[in-house]
Amino acid sequence: MALTAIKGFNDILPGESGRWHYIEEAARRVFELNGFSEIRVPVMEKTELFCRSIGDATDIVEKEMYSFTDKGDNSITLRPEGTAGVMRAYIEHKLHALDPVAKLYYLGPMFRYERPQKGRYRQFHQIGAEITGVHDPLVDAQVLNMLTAFFREIGLDEPSLQINSLGCPECRPAYRAALCSFLEARTGDLCEDCRRRLSTNPLRALDCKVPGCIQATVGAPSVLEHLCTGCDDHFSAVRSYLDLTETPYSINSRMVRGLDYYTRTTFEMVTTLLGSQSAVAAGGRYDGLIQQLGGPAIPGIGFAMGVERIALLLGQREFASLPDLFIATMGAGERNAAFKLMHGLLKAGVRVEMDYEGKSLKSQMxxxxxxxxxxxVVIGGNEVASGSAAFKRMSDGIVTEAPLTVAGFEAVLAQGRGISPHHLSTPVSE
RNA sequence: GUGGCCAUGGUGAAGCGGUUAACACAUACGACUGUGACUCGUACAUACGAGGGUUCAAAUCCCUCUGGCCACCCCA
Structure with missing residues (x-):
């Protein structure tokens, strides 16, 4: 194969795009119901934006960004995530002046130079949502409820919600210090990676899969026990709101985030069905980010969902859009009648297909x-002469005689109870 | 960045040193000259990821490269 796509960049073929539409439309529906508006921002930004938001020391910035210098000698980067660009736009256009409370959502490709594997690609797609301007834990709960509603909307109950609190710049350093001294006391029991993490990202050690580390960290201090009063109250309030709306969740005090800007509430929708890629959606509160990017001191919270991972979870269900009618023709003269009928039906919103090449009746059927x-329906000399034709329901072969007109077929369609004339984005379970 | 496994047609795959590369599905046309799904027939890889090497002989053995998958790392 001479010319192929770039490693880790995938084509979404016609057989698959229906599933993508299903996911995207469900997200738009749920998000807009919740008062969110779409924002579309560029796929490239100045490199500095990501360094300042995601954090210079994170893996994403250190080794996963598609960064290069353009012809004007500017360092630019293909967005590795969505929040930074959205917040840049929010600040740049002073959306906060209009109304500090903004509810925004976005969708599109993100880019990370990683080794591809199941559910992880170099170009991947995220659908994300952000709320700015509200400190109240009520919005944390609303965001979580919306996320839960989305998965219910697409008919998945598998990914389950886990929440945690990371504290704030007030209380996190003390926790970090407590954790470090705990870990340092047992470096001997830790794996090589975790010893490295000790200096880079000690929280990660809590997430390690190596049995020895799991054992060694059994009694490790929990973030939740080191929260300051403000953060603790906030987290309790989030939980009580979730309880109030009976939203299922579990607390995972070992949950870690890969981006530096998170504060207080963090969460993930996790599944065990995707191999090692357990997170299908993830997010959290980022109260310092907007100010850090040069905007006013306005808090925010948001999440992003991985579209490929959701598509994987939806599995083999079929999301095709199927024709209501196929018109077969007998001879060249009849094709005029067929083409005209098709045109009329299409104008009326009926999905019609016909033979384009004058093939045999057998192959048309x-x-x-x-x-x-x-x-x-077969249109031949008899039908053209009589102006009526036999419409055959393909599922059972039952034939209905009706006028060869738009109204005629619409009547047939209406009779076929349970058969919707519009299949667009309706999942057809197999 | 590290490790393991793999690479034959549109797809799933047999073949494991020797003249025409099984079989199945898919596709096209036909048997049935105005009706699909079943059946039957015909067609469909000078070609076995790419490049070298070993051999009288390689899809089959060796090397390099490329790609894929899975896992680690990390993450949506």
């Missing part, structure tokens, strides 16, 4: 079958 058309 085979095509009608292959396209999974609801109905088929």
């Amino acid at each position: 085979r095509r009608a079958d292959k396209l999974k058309a609801c109905f088929s």
